[in-house]
Amino acid sequence: MVKAAVQGAQADVDADNSRTRSNAMSGGHSTYVPRTRIGRWFDARLPVPRLVHDQFIVYPVPRNLNYAYSFGGILSMMLAAQIVTGVVLAMHYAADTTLAFDSVDKITRDVNSGWLLRYLHSNGASFFFIAVYVHVSRGLYYGSYKAPRELLWVLGCTNLLLMMATAFMGYVLPWGQMSFWGATVITGFFSAIPLVGDWVQQLLLGGFAVDNPTLNRFFALHYLLPFMLAGVVILHIWALHIVGQNNPAGIDVKSETDVVDFTPHATMKDGLGAVVFLLAFAYFVFYMPNYLGHPDNYTAADPLKTPAHIVPEWYFLPFYAILRAVTFNIGPIDSKLGGVLAMFGAIAVLFFVPWLDTSKVRSAVYRPWYRRFFWLFVANALFLGWLGSKPAEGWYIPAMQVSTLYYFAFFLVVMPLLGVIETPRRLPNSISEAILEKGKE
Incomplete structure (x- = not known):
């Protein structure tokens, strides 16, 4: 019993030392207190629960946040959904010009719940952009880019750029008419860049025209870029928690009466915003899944037949x-x-x-x-x-x-x-x- 008491006391000391180190790194005082011996042991070695508690439960946010601020959480949710559905779709997709179009059709018709995965992913891209455009507009309206949030804004713009690159690569993968000719037109514009334009175009195409090497390159990049995007999103959230959340009034926090805990105040509001957003998303997925797509892209790519309007x-x-x-x-x-x-x-x-x-x-x-x-x-x-x-x-x-x-x-x-x-x-x-x-x- 004495030995157990000594070990327990030593564990408490180790946990206190860990908390001291954690507080020194974060520059603040943590209010997290592990309630079990296992919790104290874990906290002394990998304080993930402390991180979640400090950054997503008791983290102070301005008390006047409105629903426009819910789109940051919605974007994180949509990114996770796009990655999960994309990984599963990649298991059935064939990155070959002779098979790609039919493989997408096979996913829809023959793979268990393949139709749902495909429509979640394709419509998810559109709703991802709806959310990001609202998010950017909110930042412009409330001045969320002003000091000390300049780097936070730059990271957000980097996310937008990565999103656009990922979406462009993904649009080519179904290998329909609009996929093929869209890739042909857009990559063709790189040739206008002096000195390096032709080299960049050939690097993207894998040759001198849109063909099988192009599809392979775009598939690989479309698979890779979302994980790079997730990394920049983590930096974006980290930067947000360093400088603090902006608010509709654009006023700095002056006292404790200006803020509330992130949970339950902000999480409840974000949760309601996410539910409404998901209801609209689900309506498109289940009732009009092809509405946001182009009709020509439901025809297999034909290099000899140019669409009337690309x-x-x-x-x-x-x-x-x-x-x-x-x-x-x-x-x-x-x-x-x-x-x-x-x-x-x-x-x-x-x-x-x-x-x-x-x-x-x-x-x-x-x-x-x-x-x-x-x-x-x-x-x-x-x-x-x-x-x-x-x-x-x-x-x-x-x-x-x-x-x-x-x-x-x-x-x-x-x-x-x-x-x-x-x-x-x-x-x-x-x-x-x-x-x-x-x-x-």
């Missing part, structure tokens, strides 16, 4: 419109290269938003003019998406050009200029005061 998936349409908006040469830059630079520039400009916005006020709630320009930007982005689905002819071309001009002007002109000339509304002294003011409205 378009990417709907979530790429705004950038496709920007690509086609450049129909003129700009000095030594021809229209083809100009379109490619504009398309990639539309994504690259997002990385510099923290330094383009010169306003000291974070949230658009207190910036009346920025709020107007923001909603015009959202409407313009939707309009660009609609234009991307139309042929590059007639009045669609000048409409694409005007919309593209405003897209870039919002970041390069409106954001820097409004920070100098706009007069914001009076900011509340605290988050608690902002809540009380909102309740009086």
Whole structure:
């Protein structure tokens, strides 16, 4: 009994030492207390329960978070679903140009629950992008990119870029008409890049045309990139927990009355948001699973038959419109290269938003003019998406050009200029005061 008591006391000392080390690394004080001897033993060696408790249970979050902040959790949920369904689908998919189209059809018809896996994965990509676009829009509206959250924003933009690359690779895998010709058109634009363009195009294609090596490369990259994305997501969440969550008022936390525990307050709200999102997702999966796909992609790829109108998936349409908006040469830059630079520039400009916005006020709630320009930007982005689905002819071309001009002007002109000339509304002294003011409205 004495020996057992000594061992128990030594275990408690070891656990205390472990907690001290953990607190020193995290820079804060942990309130987690293991309640069993096994828990103390585990905590002294691998404090995963302590990490979960500190970061997802008692972690303080602003008490005024709304449902727009639920999309971070929704994105994590959708990423996990895409990885799981993708891994299972890869077990039955044949990355060969003579077999790929039929293997997708076989998955749908012959594999147990294959139809469900396929439609969860294909529609999941669309809903993944719906969630990420709402998430980005929320960040732009509430100023979640401002100091000290610049790196958090940059990591988020990196996630968006990886998502787009993954989705493009995945769109080719069914090897339908739109898959084949979409890959042909998009990879063809790389040849416009001076010096390295042809080399990059051939590296992607595995040759001089879209063929079996292209499909193998895209399958391998489509399988690999989601795991890279998951790694960057972990860094994104880590950075979020270091600098703290932004809030709709854009005000720093001043006291303990401004925050609540992550669980149950934020988890309940995130859970409800996720349920509503999943209901909409399930409706598409079970009632209209092919609605978001292109009809031509349900026909096997034919290199000798070009579709009347080649378009990417709907979530790429705004950038496709920007690509086609450049129909003129700009000095030594021809229209083809100009379109490619504009398309990639539309994504690259997002990385510099923290330094383009010169306003000291974070949230658009207190910036009346920025709020107007923001909603015009959202409407313009939707309009660009609609234009991307139309042929590059007639009045669609000048409409694409005007919309593209405003897209870039919002970041390069409106954001820097409004920070100098706009007069914001009076900011509340605290988050608690902002809540009380909102309740009086």
